[in-house]
Amino acid sequence: MTPTPLERPSPELLYLLHGDPAELEAAIAGMRAADLADALRDLAPDAGAKVIAVLPFDLAVQILDEPELAHRRCDIVQRMPEDVAGALIDAMSSDQQADLFRELPEKDRVRLLKLLDAPTREALTLLLQYPPETAGGIMTTEFVSVPTTWTVDQAFTYINEVGRTKETIYTIYCTEPERNTLAHVVSLRDLMLADRSALVIDVGNRRKPLSVVTTADREEVARIMSKYNLLAIPVIDEGGHILGIVTVDDVIDAIVREQTEDVQKFGGMEALDEPYMQISFGSMIKKRGGWLCALFLSEMLTATAMQHFEGEISKAVVLSMFIPLVMSSGGNSGSQATSLIIRALALREIKVRDWWRIAMRELPTGLTLGLILGVIGFVRIEIWQRFHLFDYGQHHLLVAFTVGAALIGIVGFGSLAGSMLPFLLKRLGFDPASASAPFVATLVDVTGLIIYFSVALLILGDTLLR
16 A cells, blocks of 8 residues: 555665556655655665666655765666666766765766766866865855856846756855956845846955865864854865855765764774665774774783782782772873863864963863862772771771872873873874774873872882882
8 A cells, every 4th residue: 555645655665666656756745855865775775776766857866965875875876777877967966976976986987977968077077186075075066156247137037047957046156257266255135135237246245255275174164164154155276266165064964974983983993984784794893903903902001011010919909909990080081181172173272283281271180180089089998998898908098098199190191191192193194083082091091000000109118018
């Protein structure tokens, strides 16, 4: 039975109905393209290709443009008949075309490129020159531009003619007729309120247009658009010629990918190239295994440090009870500092040259936090001793002082090291997000042990460790 429009058909049902376009159209009536893209993502690529091929053309284009289908789009397009694939790709937005062609194998890229119209091929060739994490890589060439010598009436006539083929018409870009450089940006709202006989160059606020260069990082593009509340921002070359625009939805998609990569790096692994349920077993092992091995080898330094203090541990076994406590406290404080600094660097709240100011801020912060934890640790030991919950021996007061003092040093060092590591990686040309929490914790573990037993030797040298 064909479902009512209020029901959301399952991926399997969409496939079963693909042989009857009328029933399929009834099944998806009222559904948004994003929801259909979600459903098709769960189908095998062959099945997804068959369903998209029989959908209404405009809807099929919208579905292929949806980021929800991005990781399946390449496999689906490869399995489509050439005539269907060529027509759909030609109608897609230019930035999504570029994303698709970046994923295609070379043989399919050449094959499908030949099917596109000449203007589409030229725009696509331009976009593929730029890395996907730059403004040039995420821009679209579908924007409305008019000469500065045009009147508002001429601009409206032109918008009516080409508006359906452009990604956005809410902002109009005015260019110098002779040099074709960006001179002015005017909103559709300002155009609608202006006199029809006025020149477009005289409409709106006459300020220098905000723009970004093709090589600008997508995070920088997002920061500018957020700061100035822009729906789109023009992308220009060195000569000031407008090549495309980055729209707010493209920025959102890019930032979601960027933040996903950063979160995965924070966990101590390489960023995944595909959704979790779609990545292969071998790729998962490759992405996670390298970092785990590196961290494991680093943790061996902890065992080496403990071997160095074997004599002290054997004389005062009670000290070994607090090793997990002091080590985890240092790692936690370091991870907090790292997360704060990485985010501040990403938001441009701080710069690499501010490392000294950050160090002077994090060191007293870390020492204060260490003092708080040290007091808690001291009180805990003394309460357990007083109420006979555990016997820490006749030197329990010195043991409590040792744990408390060590926590001050370890948490202080952890905060300082955690805050400086992103600056070091940035200076060396690496992504600061690589300073993951496990990596910081491993670094602080080794130094934490050295601080802990050095404090123990200082306080307990004449008693337990004599």
